[in-house]
Amino acid sequence: MTEPSGGHVAVLVNPVSGRGAGADSGQVAVERLRARGAVVRVYEGAGERETVELGRRAVEERPDVLVVVGGDGTVSAVLGPVLAAGVPLAVIPGGTGNDLAREHGIPLHDAAAAADLALDGARRRVDAGTVTAADGTVRHFVTVLCAGLDSLTNERTNRMTWPTGPARYKVAVYLEWLRLRRFGYRLHPAGAPRLDRDGYMLAVGLTRYYGGGVPICPDAEPSDGLLDVTLIEAVGRFRVLAFDALVKAGDHVGRPGVTTLRTSALRLEGPAGLVAYADGEPVGAVPLTVEAHREALTLCVPRSGSARAV
Numbered sequence: 591m592t593e594p595s596g597g598h599v600a601v602l603v604n605p606v607s608g609r610g611a612g613a614d615s616g617q618v619a620v621e622r623l624r625a626r627g628a629v630v631r632v633y634e635g636a637g638e639r640e641t642v643e644l645g646r647r648a649v650e651e652r653p654d655v656l657v658v659v660g661g662d663g664t665v666s667a668v669l670g671p672v673l674a675a676g677v678p679l680a681v682i683p684g685g686t687g688n689d690l691a692r693e694h695g696i697p698l699h700d701a702a703a704a705a706d707l708a709l710d711g712a713r714r715r716v717d718a719g720t721v722t723a724a725d726g727t728v729r730h731f732v733t734v735l736c737a738g739l740d741s742l743t744n745e746r747t748n749r750m751t752w753p754t755g756p757a758r759y760k761v762a763v764y765l766e767w768l769r770l771r772r773f774g775y776r777l778h779p780a781g782a783p784r785l786d787r788d789g790y791m792l793a794v795g796l797t798r799y800y801g802g803g804v805p806i807c808p809d810a811e812p813s814d815g816l817l818d819v820t821l822i823e824a825v826g827r828f829r830v831l832a833f834d835a836l837v838k839a840g841d842h843v844g845r846p847g848v849t850t851l852r853t854s855a856l857r858l859e860g861p862a863g864l865v866a867y868a869d870g871e872p873v874g875a876v877p878l879t880v881e882a883h884r885e886a887l888t889l890c891v892p893r894s895g896s897a898r899a900v
Contacts, residue, residue: 599628600653604660606636612684616659618701641667649675661685662869669730680708680890689799694891707890715885723874731868734800738791744867759801772824778857788824808840815884821849855881
């Protein structure tokens with residue numbers, strides 16, 4: 591980690607993230623930064639295309655730090671311009687899951703404290719991920735990619751208006767369990783033989799959490815340049831319920847019916863039309879190539895301990 595620098599701060603706000611929480615958090619963050627003497631320029635917009643363009647405009651101004659107010663999907667939308675410019679990133683959690691913030695110990699419910707990290711937090715180099723579709727389209731992500739029951743759950747979660755917060759994800763899991771299906775996965779890890787498995791869900795993580803704090807990849811290290819892959823095999827409808835409790839406790843690794851591996855890159859194949867999600871947003875249908883880029887992103891994090899949430 592290195593020392594922070596400068597006082598020119600760009601703030602990108604997604605006002606509709608977290609069902610409107612982003613707007614309130616953005617106002618608190620901007621007021622805090624200005625009260626501390628930072629020169630702040632605000633960019634506000636919703637929707638992936640607009641967010642990407644705003645992120646590009648923001649980093650072209652060469653701020654000392656870009657503050658993103660929103661969820662994991664907002665962060666990943668601006669990641670391309672941020673990585674290209676090498677601008678440090680600070681995050682004010684304002685989404686539904688906020689798993690990037692959770693991973694690194696960034697305050698989840700205190701926008702002012704999270705904003706302080708842009709000015710005097712530690713700078714930590716963390717991994718970033720890319721997802722390349724069959725047509726060559728490249729998307730970025732910062733937490734976990736999933737395909738299967740978990741991606742279908744993400745899709746349902748995004749459609750739901752109730753309940754709010756992490757509870758929405760839990761309800762979506764149950765509803766998708768009622769229509770549980772198996773998928774034939776073909777995994778091609780870098781430098782290793784192909785692995786064929788029938789399973790219900792697959793997660794590829796740079797970090798531990800998805801779905802608002804579910805430790806699906808409990809051994810993931812955010813700065814090791816590797817993807818942690820977790821596959822829940824087709825063990826039966828009622829056994830998968832038992833896995834639900836194990837996964838929530840991070841106690842599923844090493845158990846029968848769970849396949850794990852670690853790799854720097856992975857080609858993922860499966861049934862036609864299976865759409866993968868990363869950072870809670872759709873990134874394309876299989877086949878996909880997923881890669882980890884070691885310490886590609888500079889993230890503003892708390893100074894105490896390892897900066898990882900527990």
